[in-house]
Amino acid sequence: MSPVALSALFVAAAASLVQAQNPVATFPATPLASKHFAYPSGIPYQADSEQLIRGTQTGYNICNSTTENQNSLCQTSFVNSIDDFCLWAPIKPNSAIADTEGEEVAWCTKPGRGTRLIPADALKGVEFTRTPDYLQVVGFIDQTKINIADGDFGGELDPHGADLRGNPLGGLMYSNGWSNDNNSFTQVIEWHNFMGGNGFCIKVCDPSKTHAADFCQHTLDRIGCKYNAPNAAQSGVFQSCQGDNQDFPGVYTTNGATVTYSQPPESLGAITSIPYEPRVPASSNCVTYTSSALYAALANVTPAPGVSASSSGSVSASASASGSASGSGSSSRPGTSSGSAAGSSATGNSNDASVIVMSGLVSVMGVIFSAIFLS
Numbered sequence: 001m002s003p004v005a006l007s008a009l010f011v012a013a014a015a016s017l018v019q020a021q022n023p024v025a026t027f028p029a030t031p032l033a034s035k036h037f038a039y040p041s042g043i044p045y046q047a048d049s050e051q052l053i054r055g056t057q058t059g060y061n062i063c064n065s066t067t068e069n070q071n072s073l074c075q076t077s078f079v080n081s082i083d084d085f086c087l088w089a090p091i092k093p094n095s096a097i098a099d100t101e102g103e104e105v106a107w108c109t110k111p112g113r114g115t116r117l118i119p120a121d122a123l124k125g126v127e128f129t130r131t132p133d134y135l136q137v138v139g140f141i142d143q144t145k146i147n148i149a150d151g152d153f154g155g156e157l158d159p160h161g162a163d164l165r166g167n168p169l170g171g172l173m174y175s176n177g178w179s180n181d182n183n184s185f186t187q188v189i190e191w192h193n194f195m196g197g198n199g200f201c202i203k204v205c206d207p208s209k210t211h212a213a214d215f216c217q218h219t220l221d222r223i224g225c226k227y228n229a230p231n232a233a234q235s236g237v238f239q240s241c242q243g244d245n246q247d248f249p250g251v252y253t254t255n256g257a258t259v260t261y262s263q264p265p266e267s268l269g270a271i272t273s274i275p276y277e278p279r280v281p282a283s284s285n286c287v288t289y290t291s292s293a294l295y296a297a298l299a300n301v302t303p304a305p306g307v308s309a310s311s312s313g314s315v316s317a318s319a320s321a322s323g324s325a326s327g328s329g330s331s332s333r334p335g336t337s338s339g340s341a342a343g344s345s346a347t348g349n350s351n352d353a354s355v356i357v358m359s360g361l362v363s364v365m366g367v368i369f370s371a372i373f374l375s
C-alpha cells in the first residue's frame with residue numbers, strides 16, 4: 001500500500017474517530033510475530049482477532065477439508081521442501097500485491113492442508129535451498145494463475161508490517177523442515193516473501209537460531225529477491241540443494257569493511273542504484289527433478305474463472321518488461337546476473353507509483369520490487 005493510501009486510511013480513521021468518539025487504534029496488544037501457536041492443535045480461528053485501523057483479518061487460520069478449494073481463505077502457510085511449499089497471493093484474479101498485501105491467502109503445492117492449490121504449470125522453475133539457518137524457495141511463476149495481475153511487479157509480505165499485524169494480517173507460517181518427522185511442524189517466527197514480476201522468493205528462518213530476524217530481514221522491501229534472497233534459480237530448472245548461509249540482507253563487505261545498506265525512504269523517489277552486488281552462497285548436493293514428478297497433485301488444478309488465458313507467465317515476457325534484457329530469460333541466473341543499475345523505469349498501477357525496474361538485470365529476480373508501506 002502506498003503512503004498516499006495509508007494517509008488516506010488515517011484520515012478516514014480520524015474522521016470516524018470524531019464521529020463515533022470511538023478511537024480506532026493502529027497497533028494490536030500483541031504483535032503477530034509474538035503470537036505462538038502449536039500446529040495443528042493450538043491454531044486459533046483467527047490469529048488476528050483485532051478491530052483496528054486496517055480492519056479485521058480477511059481469512060482464517062483453521063484450515064481443513066471443508067476449506068480446501070480454490071476459494072479458500074486459509075492464511076496458514078508452509079515451507080517444507082521443493083515439492084511442498086506455499087506462496088502468499090491474492091484472493092481475486094488480476095489483483096496487485098500492493099493493493100492486497102493485507103489479505104493474501106496461502107497457495108500451496110500439496111493438498112491436505114485446507115488451502116488453495118497453485119494451478120498446474122504455473123511454476124516455471126524452482127530452486128529450494130536448505131542452509132544452516134533457513135530454508136529458501138526461489139522461482140519463476142505465471143503469476144496470473146495465482147491471481148496476481150499481469151505485469152505487477154509486486155511487493156513483500158512478512159509477519160510484521162508497520163502496524164505489527166503482518167501482511168497478510170494474521171498470516172501464520174509453519175515448517176517441518178527442522179523436524180525428524182514430516183508431521184511435526186515448527187512455527188516460523190521470521191519469514192519474508194517477495195511476489196511479483198513473474199517470480200517469487202520466500203525464506204523461512206529457523207526460530208532456534210540467533211540470527212533468524214537478520215536472515216529474514218523484512219525492511220528491505222524495495223530491493224527484491226536479488227538482494228533479499230540471493231539465489232541461482234534458473235527458469236525451467238527444478239532443483240533442491242544444500243547451501244551455505246547468505247549474508248544478512250543489506251550487509252556487505254567493501255574494502256575490508258562491513259557495511260549495512262539503508263533503503264532510502266520512498267519520499268526520495270526511485271532507487272536507481274545500489275552500491276553492492278549480493279553474494280550468492282555456494283550450494284552442494286543439488287538434486288534436479290521434473291516439475292511433473294514434484295507437482296503431480298496439481299495436474300488438474302486450473303486457474304480461477306476470470307483469469308484470462310495466459311498472455312504472460314513466460315519468463316522472457318518479464319525479462320523484456322525490465323527494459324533491457326540482454327540475455328534470454330530462460331537461461332539467466334537470477335542471483336548472478338550483474339545489473340548495471342544504470343537506469344530505471346517506472347511502471348505500476350495508480351496505487352503503486354514507485355515500482356522500479358533496474359535495467360541491465362536480465363531476469364525477474366533482479367527486479368527491484370515496488371515499495372510497500374508495511375515492511
Ligand SMILES: *[C@@H]1O[C@H](CO)[C@@H](O)[C@H](O)[C@H]1NC(C)=O
Nearest residue numbers: 045060061062063064066067
Ligand atoms: C474447518 O475450518 C473452518 C474454517 O476455519 C472452521 O470454521 C471449521 O470449524 C473447521 N472444521 C473442523 C471440523 O475443524
Ligand SMILES: *[C@@H]1O[C@H](CO)[C@@H](O)[C@H](O)[C@H]1NC(C)=O
Nearest residue numbers: 080081082083084180181182
Ligand atoms: C518428508 O518429506 C520429504 C519432502 O517431501 C520427502 O522427500 C521425504 O521422503 C519425507 N519423509 C518421510 C519420512 O516421509
